[in-house]
């Protein structure tokens with residue numbers, strides 16, 4: 115529910131966590147109420163890409179960077195057609211955006227898209243709370259939605275959990291579409307959209323790949339109908355434990371031995387397709403400064419992350435799976451979480467983070483080249 119945004123800067127707002135902790139602030143964006151899973155992102159830039167990343171569906175994002183909105187909103191950096199976060203929490207929003215690309219303020223954009231936010235919150239204290247207690251449900255209430263804290267708390271405790279949520283179908287395309295290769299076309303890739311970010315097909319197109327983006331409901335037959343040289347499984351929201359359909363489609367692709375690449379949710383699906391479990395991290399990895407080691411080269415890369423779940427696979431041994439030997443190819447140096455998987459007997463690999471780097475460092479761009487090499491290898 116949202117109402118007018120006029121005078122929002124002075125409108126009181128309150129953020130209520132499911133464990134009863136309350137933060138008071140002012141309305142930011144739309145005025146009304148919203149619920150979701152409270153998570154924090156440590157990215158100092160790239161708020162526009164964060165807001166429009168479909169993987170954030172049903173999450174209330176807390177920004178640790180204190181100044182948000184400084185460069186306004188442009189028409190180029192969107193990762194999808196709309197903002198997906200269910201709520202937005204900032205400390206000190208920019209009053210006047212400054213960028214030659216800016217078309218409107220972030221406050222206006224949030225309001226226009228009906229996204230309820232809150233500003234004036236001590237986001238460092240909130241982040242420390244989430245880090246100690248773990249990601250949890252939250253509500254933001256502003257204007258007339260502000261009521262007695264106990265009443266609001268009861269509503270937050272009724273909101274749906276992220277664990278067990280099956281959300282890809284709510285964000286993915288319902289119709290297939292094609293992203294043409296830039297320059298000479300060298301390969302065709304079928305990309306299963308579980309909540310894909312726009313930069314991902316673009317990074318493939320830059321490498322001469324024609325990308326056929328397919329709905330999350332695509333079958334193995336739909337995938338092979340485009341006669342692909344490779345198959346890609348995208349990022350996406352929700353709990354990978356619910357993604358039974360994409361897991362079975364991926365198993366069909368692994369059986370045929372077509373080159374396969376997965377990002378984020380796609381990595382969790384590869385984990386499940388191989389027989390590994392997935393689990394919920396205490397508070398997840400979100401931001402653009404996460405150190406990851408590529409164990410195949412020993413190199414460390416600084417990478418963009420947005421994940422709340424992870425694959426449970428043994429770090430220091432090769433595993434026997436129904437599709438041959440598999441190993442953990444990448445690991446997060448902060449906490450040893452599995453950040454990548456690769457098969458040793460088939461052309462398939464995936465990473466838990468975001469080599470498309472929108473926003474973020476480009477250290478991991480080589481992974482798209484690895485996918486191209488797998489497709490070249492299959493042709494040779």
Ligand SMILES: NC(=O)CC[C@H](N)C(=O)O
Pocket residue numbers: 169348349350351352353354377378379380420421422423424
């Ligand atoms: N960006 C993603 O693909 C996220 C995957 C999954 N929803 C998670 O939170 O871990």
